[in-house]
Amino acid sequence: MIRGDKIGLRARHQTDVPVLHAELYDDVATRSRADSRPWRPITPGSGHSPYEVTEPRDDAACFSVVELDSQALAGEALLWGIDSHNRTAHLGISLIPAFRGRGLGSDVVRALCEYGFAVRGMQRLQVETLADNIAMITAATRAGFTIEGTLRRSAWVYGTFADEVVLGLLAHEWR
Numbered sequence: 001m002i003r004g005d006k007i008g009l010r011a012r013h014q015t016d017v018p019v020l021h022a023e024l025y026d027d028v029a030t031r032s033r034a035d036s037r038p039w040r041p042i043t044p045g046s047g048h049s050p051y052e053v054t055e056p057r058d059d060a061a062c063f064s065v066v067e068l069d070s071q072a073l074a075g076e077a078l079l080w081g082i083d084s085h086n087r088t089a090h091l092g093i094s095l096i097p098a099f100r101g102r103g104l105g106s107d108v109v110r111a112l113c114e115y116g117f118a119v120r121g122m123q124r125l126q127v128e129t130l131a132d133n134i135a136m137i138t139a140a141t142r143a144g145f146t147i148e149g150t151l152r153r154s155a156w157v158y159g160t161f162a163d164e165v166v167l168g169l170l171a172h173e174w175r
Contacts, residue, residue, distance in 0.1 A: 092127075
């Protein structure tokens with residue numbers, strides 16, 4: 001487990017899947033903001049949930065987020081689009097609604113940075129988020145990320161186009 005101050009990142013357990021699916025995926029409006037792919041109905045327990053436990057992959061590392069005090073499942077975190085040649089990866093987090101607004105996001109981002117830079121040897125980590133996602137922008141900038149630009153009207157989100165903000169952090173800037 002990779003530990004932050006308030007959270008831990010651990011391997012996904014099969015018992016996490018129905019909770020993550022119900023709390024994060026089945027909220028169509030919120031999920032549409034978190035994923036560039038269109039939402040599709042997926043039957044719980046069908047084995048097709050995006051949170052399913054899979055074999056380890058070289059291009060992605062998926063974690064469950066647990067609150068250290070309670071050991072409760074708080075959400076998911078991942079590095080995706082891992083490019084071992086250029087040593088870059090994208091970072092994403094999603095917290096269960098009951099755990100939002102409690103200051104966990106920055107801790108999750110810092111723990112993912114530790115995994116990306118210290119464990120995987122990445123040179124650059126990147127976040128793309130909707131421009132109105134103040135919680136993610138704040139979590140990333142508190143962890144040291146720099147806003148690098150805005151991609152205007154680049155995301156189709158639940159019936160409208162929205163701007164995305166790109167943030168980056170280089171290995172030598174970390175910590």
